Amino acid sequence: MCRKGTGRSSRTWRCATFVMLGSGGTGPGQKDGYDGMIQAPDRSKESEKWLSDCQLCPRACHVDRMRGERGFCGEGARVRCARAALHLWEEPVLSGTCGSGAVFFSGCGLKCVFCQNAQISLEGAGWEVSPERLPEIFLELQERGAHNIDLITGASFLPQIREALLAARDRGLTLPVAYNSGGYESPEALRLLEGLVQIYLPDVKYFSPELSAGCSHAPDYFERAMAALEEMFRQVGEPVLSKEGILQRGMVVRHLVLPGQTKDSKKVLRSLYETYGDRIYISILNQYTPMPGVTGDLARRVTQDEYDRVVTFARRLGISRGFVQEETSADEAFIPAFDGTGL
Numbered sequence: 001m002c003r004k005g006t007g008r009s010s011r012t013w014r015c016a017t018f019v020m021l022g023s024g025g026t027g028p029g030q031k032d033g034y035d036g037m038i039q040a041p042d043r044s045k046e047s048e049k050w051l052s053d054c055q056l057c058p059r060a061c062h063v064d065r066m067r068g069e070r071g072f073c074g075e076g077a078r079v080r081c082a083r084a085a086l087h088l089w090e091e092p093v094l095s096g097t098c099g100s101g102a103v104f105f106s107g108c109g110l111k112c113v114f115c116q117n118a119q120i121s122l123e124g125a126g127w128e129v130s131p132e133r134l135p136e137i138f139l140e141l142q143e144r145g146a147h148n149i150d151l152i153t154g155a156s157f158l159p160q161i162r163e164a165l166l167a168a169r170d171r172g173l174t175l176p177v178a179y180n181s182g183g184y185e186s187p188e189a190l191r192l193l194e195g196l197v198q199i200y201l202p203d204v205k206y207f208s209p210e211l212s213a214g215c216s217h218a219p220d221y222f223e224r225a226m227a228a229l230e231e232m233f234r235q236v237g238e239p240v241l242s243k244e245g246i247l248q249r250g251m252v253v254r255h256l257v258l259p260g261q262t263k264d265s266k267k268v269l270r271s272l273y274e275t276y277g278d279r280i281y282i283s284i285l286n287q288y289t290p291m292p293g294v295t296g297d298l299a300r301r302v303t304q305d306e307y308d309r310v311v312t313f314a315r316r317l318g319i320s321r322g323f324v325q326e327e328t329s330a331d332e333a334f335i336p337a338f339d340g341t342g343l
């Protein structure tokens with residue numbers, strides 16, 4: 001069970017890491033408690049079909065992962081993870097007092113040059129997790145008091161995750177499930193999660209095709225991410241909070257401010273607000289940490305002035321359902337250990 005105050009909660013946000021950007025409010029979606037998951041479609045054998053001609057993300061590599069071929073993400077037919085543990089560093093509507101039940105999946109379809117989880121996204125760290133073990137991991141996190149199951153960068157394993165969620169639900173999983181994503185997702189593949197995921201946590205990282213091509217090898221990033229968000233929002237709708245203020249359903253869209261890219265950040269925020277208004281949470285991240293090997297502006301941190309300019313812009317736009325972070329959030333010490341914990 002959750003023991004309040006355990007774990008590394010020292011990451012200082014304004015108001016326990018994040019602070020509401022505006023009055024925010026819980027809005028019309030607030031209700032007293034969570035009344036159970038919405039209905040999931042029937043169980044099916046989707047995995048082999050998807051993996052034998054992989055188009056699980058917009059890379060559409062068309063490789064046969066069942067026969068050992070590998071695409072851009074480098075992942076095969078078996079699920080690989082790097083860590084499963086309570087995680088206290090998400091937004092307060094997710095981490096609450098006990099933490100989210102974070103499961104870090106290996107591989108990535110973006111491979112951002114500045115990735116703070118480079119061990120798993122770029123360097124291939126991870127351990128195979130069997131179809132029997134993955135639902136057990138979810139249930140163990142529930143037993144430890146997690147507020148939700150937080151599936152981090154699982155796009156390469158969507159069909160297997162679906163099977164694991166169905167199995168875990170059969171065995172008593174009742175927590176909301178959050179799908180935590182870099183935003184570069186296929187709407188068709190996301191439909192596998194319909195009814196099984198209640199919370200979406202996508203990034204929208206870039207507006208400019210040049211920037212997304214240079215940082216993530218994906219000139220089509222923005223249009224792909226916005227199409228993915230449309231599907232995510234269709235599935236989960238507006239935020240619903242428990243009476244304790246923990247998100248039960250809805251979407252939190254994250255944007256990491258990059259050094260030297262405040263204009264791009266403003267375009268991202270404007271597009272999000274014009275599309276969704278305050279029907280989603282927007283979280284403006286100030287945790288960019290330069291990793292070894294990056295060059296140019298990416299080799300430095302975001303200045304407080306840069307971050308403040310983006311936040312001021314967001315306020316002027318009218319965004320009120322959002323979160324901002326403190327400067328001290330940018331620190332390598334906050335990168336979790338990808339050491340197989342909890343697998």
Ligand code: SF4
Binds near residue numbers: 061074075156
């Ligand atoms: S999940 Fe991996 S193999 Fe499949 S399309 Fe995406 S990058 Fe390619």
